[in-house]
Amino acid sequence: MTTQTSLQGDIRDAVEQLKEEEKELFQWTKQWYPVTVVDFLDPSRPHAMQLLGKDIVLWRDGSGQWRCFEDVCPHRLVPLSEGRVESDGTLLCAYHAWRFDGEGNCVSIPQSKDEETEAKHCSNQKSCAVAFPTQERQGLLWVWAESGQQAQIESQLRAPRIIPELEEDSDKVVKLSWNIRDLPYGWDFFMENIADPAHVPVSHHGIVGSRYKDAKYYDMPNIREMSTQEGFSFAITPTAPIIEEAVHDFQPPSHMRIVSTFKGGGKLILALYASPTRPGWCRHIGCQVFVKDEAGKTPPGLGFFGLPMPAWLTHVLASLFLHQDAVFLHYQEKTLSKRGKDRWLDAVYTPNPQDKMVIAFRQWLEKRAGGGIPWDSGCNSELLSGERDKQKLFDVWATHTQYCQVCQNALKTINRLSVLAYMAAVVCFGLGVMVDARAVAMKVAATSIEQTATSVLTVVPPVGFWLALGGAILFAIVGYLLKKFSRLFYVYEFEHAHNH
Known part of the structure; x- marks a missing residue:
């Protein structure tokens, strides 16, 4: 009962605090931010990104819930986004194999002397990853920009800006x-x-x-x-x-x-x-x-x-x-x-x-x-001079494709189709040569030795040759267009001077 009363008091205080914020400045960190589209993420691996200058990592735990941690292992401060999502639903730091559950608790330190020592180290608050509240709404993954128990309470009192x-x-x-x-x-x-x-x-x-x-x-x-x-x-x-x-x-x-x-x-x-x-x-x-x-x-x-x-x-x-x-x-x-x-x-x-x-x-x-x-205090907020290489401003791979599973799968399919189209072009051309060679051979066999040279020069390729040649050209064009289209997954340059 005491715990429930305390929780109700915390919620009441949080509500009053949120009301007071309307009279004060906008609180940037006490907000829900949409950070990605869930369907575009690969659930088998962690994903690095940033929010308000903080480095964060997104990953899906064993319960199927997407989590957000500060992208730092508490052990030696390496990025957790370079780690792995293990089959038991924990996030493993690939530097020393520390593991974390969805709440950020450290659940495994394999270099410990024994199980008792491991349990002692894991129970220390310093072994925990910094976790931020998350929720999925309307296909988006939302992250609350503060961590800790108070953040968990406050995040439940404010709804994200859904449609x-x-x-x-x-x-x-x-x-x-x-x-x-x-x-x-x-x-x-x-x-x-x-x-x-x-x-x-x-x-x-x-x-x-x-x-x-x-x-x-x-x-x-x-x-x-x-x-x-x-x-x-x-x-x-x-x-x-x-x-x-x-x-x-x-x-x-x-x-x-x-x-x-x-x-x-x-x-x-x-x-x-x-x-x-x-x-x-x-x-x-x-x-x-x-x-x-x-x-x-x-x-x-x-x-x-x-x-x-x-x-x-x-x-x-x-x-x-x-x-x-x-x-x-x-x-x-x-x-x-x-x-x-x-x-x-x-x-x-x-x-x-x-x-x-x-x-x-x-x-x-x-x-x-x-x-x-x-x-965030660790973020360099100084704006650099403008990027003079416009191609970098038109980079699609670094700003989208590399972290969109849907586009990566589509790109692989398009590249395969392009290769198949070129292979089909080669096969068609080869068939055309074979058909033409056969026609020439038959023509030569039907003429005398004196007329052979003239026959070879005057023979007209059969219809099959032209169909095969046409198929080769068509498949080559399709392969080229697919390859050119695939470039849009990497970069798309634009000039208003050329947009008539």
Whole structure:
């Protein structure tokens, strides 16, 4: 009873503390962050990533639950992400074979003198890994950015920023595949960018609108007042002719919900998340959700990305969209850092109403959230100069493919098909040569010795030869195109000067 009373007291204190936070600055570490898509992870191995400048490791234990530890073994401080997930459901450090359960407890130190000594060392709190609360919601793995008993209590009192429509059991709601990508610019510049609809037809010319026809005037009235914990939202006025309402809703720390309501009641929901990983980088996770109208019709999506397609193809084609403004945001962040202005508004010129939400976001960050992200003390928060090698900004392998199991499997299949296509081309060419040689031999056998040389030069290859040659060329082209397409899993370069 005493323990229960104590727990209730802890919960009551935590609730009061969370209420007080609304009156104070935004608490960056007392939040749920979406860090990855569960279906894209390989459960047989640990995965390294970062959150708020902390190095963390994700792994699935024997109960099937994904866990998050600080990526440090308490023994000699090597990365646990270089270890192994063992068959007994523990995480093994591959340096000295210490093992940890899902709670972070050390359960094995094989170099101990005997079992009694091992048990003594394992019971010492210093042998434990640092564990962060986790949960799976709507296909995403969420991590609470603090560890310890108090963090376990506080994390249960705050829900992650999920998509309400996906909680409904309705055939009117259609969700497309999640996309995930590490982006070479900070969390704040990602949020600023998606709070700015005016850039869409210009930066994303050819995919969503036209820079020449759709860069038009509109207003952005505020429809939800600014709140420390709940953010704010703005509408777009006027909307497109087929849209009744368009709302951008910022829900800190990670979610921008963009809802377009069409005439007839259908909705397109862009669920865009970004988690701050390290200075100058963020991890973006997003998807499109459709709500069918009264007639059961699905509204249009975001360009061709609204079409149903396998997850790996969505991921590959995402580069066509994401890389159209990646360079802008990368250099914008570095330029602002170099100028060293105390206030964002002093460094920019924003005279149009289309900038209202961007201004509100920067005001929220400055007045409600301490001016920026409080990076982990061990993280170097100094922003370096802009990357001059643009190819590095367009790297797809390092920012996505290497940690996406779905894309790795697709890449292996495409490479196999490419090899098979080239092999088929060689076989077809060989068959063609054999058919032609046989035709020549038959022609020679049917002529006299004096006419042989002339016959060889004048013989016309049979139809079978041309079919085989055509097949060889076709398979060679398919092999080449597959190989060229596979490059999109590694890099996709883009220049606005070439986007006519």
